[in-house]
Amino acid sequence: MVKKIRRIPKVVKKLYRKDFYHEPGTLPGTIIIDENADYPTIYLIDYQPNKFIRKQVETPEECIPYLDTQSVSWVDVQGLGNKDILERLGKVFELHPLVLEDVVNMGERPKVEDYEDQLLIIARMVVPKERICGFYSEQVSFVLGKNYLLTVQEEPEHDCLENVRIRIERGKGIIRKQGADYLAYTLLDAIIDGFFPVLELYGDRLEELEEEVIFKPTRQTLQQIYQIRRELLQLRRAIWPQRDAISTLIRDRSELITEDVRIYLRDCYDHTVQVMDMVETYRELSSGLMDVYLSAVSNKMNEIMKLLTVVSSIFIPLTFVAGIYGMNFNTEKSPYNMPELNWYWGYPICLAVMAAIAAGLLFFFWRRGWLTNSSGIKSD
Structure with missing residues (x-):
C-alpha cells in the first residue's frame, strides 16, 4: 500500500505540490496517483519534412499506428489523474515498470x-x-524511442513548450528534417531557457530590495529576502542535477542520440552552466542583503541610542541644578547660606543658567559630530 507520508513545508509546497515518496517496503514499480491531479489529456504531433499532423487522441491505443512509421511522433501527455490510462500508456509504449513509476x-x-x-x-x-516574483515548477518526463518521443507533464496550465509546437507546425528551422533525438534536444533547450525569465524577475526584485534595505529596512524586507533565498535554493536543486543529466547525454554513447545532436546538447549544457552561475550569484546577493539588513538595523538602533544618550546628557546637569535649588532648606541662620533663594530675579536667572548649560552641551556635541547621522540611514 502506498500512502502520503508527510506534508511538504509551506514554501516548498508551492514549488513541489505533489512531492510524495513510497512507504518503506513498497514493491518496485508502484504508481502513486494524486487525488487532485488533472485528468490526462493526450496530444499527438506526427511530422515529416512535408507532412504534419497535430491532434488530440482519446485513448493511448490510437497512438500505436504512428510508432512504427518513418515519421517522428511526439506524444504529449498532460495530467496524471487516471491510473488506468497511464497503465495503458505504459503497455502501448512497452515501458519498463520502473520507467512508468x-x-x-x-x-x-x-x-x-x-x-x-x-x-x-x-x-x-x-x-x-505573472506580475509577481516567483515561479511554477513541475516535472517533465521524456521517453525517447527510435522514431518517437513520449513526454509526460504534471499540469497542463503551465507550459513553456508551445514555441516548439509552433516551430514544428510552421516548419521553422531544421526540426522537421531531424529525428526524435533532435526533438528531445529542442524541448530540453526550451526547458533550460525557461529558467532565464524567472531569474530575470529575481534580479529585478533583488535590486529593489537592495535600495529598500539601505534606505528603509523593515521586518517585511527581511521576510522577502528570506523567501527569495528559499526559492533560489529550489531553483538550484532543480538546475544542478539537470546539468548532470545533460552531461550524461553528451558523454554516454546511446544509439538513440546521433553525434550531430550531441553537438547541440553541448550548447544546452552551456545554458545550464549559465543558469547555475546566475542562481549562485543571486543567492550570494540575497545573503549579502541579509547581512546589510542586519547592519542597517544595528546602525539605526545605534543612532536611536545615541540620540537618547545626548538627550539624557543634557538633562543630567539640569536635573542637578533643579535638585539643588529644589531642596528649599531655610538657611538664614546657617553658616552655609544659600542667598539665591531670596533673590528677586533668582527664578529667571536659574532658568537662564539651565538654558545656557543645555545650549553649551548642544554646541559641544555638535562640534564633536555626535548630532549628525553618520550611518546615512533614515529613521522612521
Whole structure:
C-alpha cells in the first residue's frame, strides 16, 4: 500500500505540490496517483519534412499506428489523474515498470537512464508567475524511442513548450528534417531557457530590495529576502542535477542520440552552466542583503541610542541644578547660606543658567559630530 507520508513545508509546497515518496517496503514499480491531479489529456504531433499532423487522441491505443512509421511522433501527455490510462500508456509504449513509476510519480530528481531501446530523461520545468516574483515548477518526463518521443507533464496550465509546437507546425528551422533525438534536444533547450525569465524577475526584485534595505529596512524586507533565498535554493536543486543529466547525454554513447545532436546538447549544457552561475550569484546577493539588513538595523538602533544618550546628557546637569535649588532648606541662620533663594530675579536667572548649560552641551556635541547621522540611514 502506498500512502502520503508527510506534508511538504509551506514554501516548498508551492514549488513541489505533489512531492510524495513510497512507504518503506513498497514493491518496485508502484504508481502513486494524486487525488487532485488533472485528468490526462493526450496530444499527438506526427511530422515529416512535408507532412504534419497535430491532434488530440482519446485513448493511448490510437497512438500505436504512428510508432512504427518513418515519421517522428511526439506524444504529449498532460495530467496524471487516471491510473488506468497511464497503465495503458505504459503497455502501448512497452515501458519498463520502473520507467512508468518514474514518469508518473512526481518529485523525481532530474536524471537520465538507458533502457536499451528507450532512453528515460527526467527534467524540471519552471514558468514565471505573472506580475509577481516567483515561479511554477513541475516535472517533465521524456521517453525517447527510435522514431518517437513520449513526454509526460504534471499540469497542463503551465507550459513553456508551445514555441516548439509552433516551430514544428510552421516548419521553422531544421526540426522537421531531424529525428526524435533532435526533438528531445529542442524541448530540453526550451526547458533550460525557461529558467532565464524567472531569474530575470529575481534580479529585478533583488535590486529593489537592495535600495529598500539601505534606505528603509523593515521586518517585511527581511521576510522577502528570506523567501527569495528559499526559492533560489529550489531553483538550484532543480538546475544542478539537470546539468548532470545533460552531461550524461553528451558523454554516454546511446544509439538513440546521433553525434550531430550531441553537438547541440553541448550548447544546452552551456545554458545550464549559465543558469547555475546566475542562481549562485543571486543567492550570494540575497545573503549579502541579509547581512546589510542586519547592519542597517544595528546602525539605526545605534543612532536611536545615541540620540537618547545626548538627550539624557543634557538633562543630567539640569536635573542637578533643579535638585539643588529644589531642596528649599531655610538657611538664614546657617553658616552655609544659600542667598539665591531670596533673590528677586533668582527664578529667571536659574532658568537662564539651565538654558545656557543645555545650549553649551548642544554646541559641544555638535562640534564633536555626535548630532549628525553618520550611518546615512533614515529613521522612521
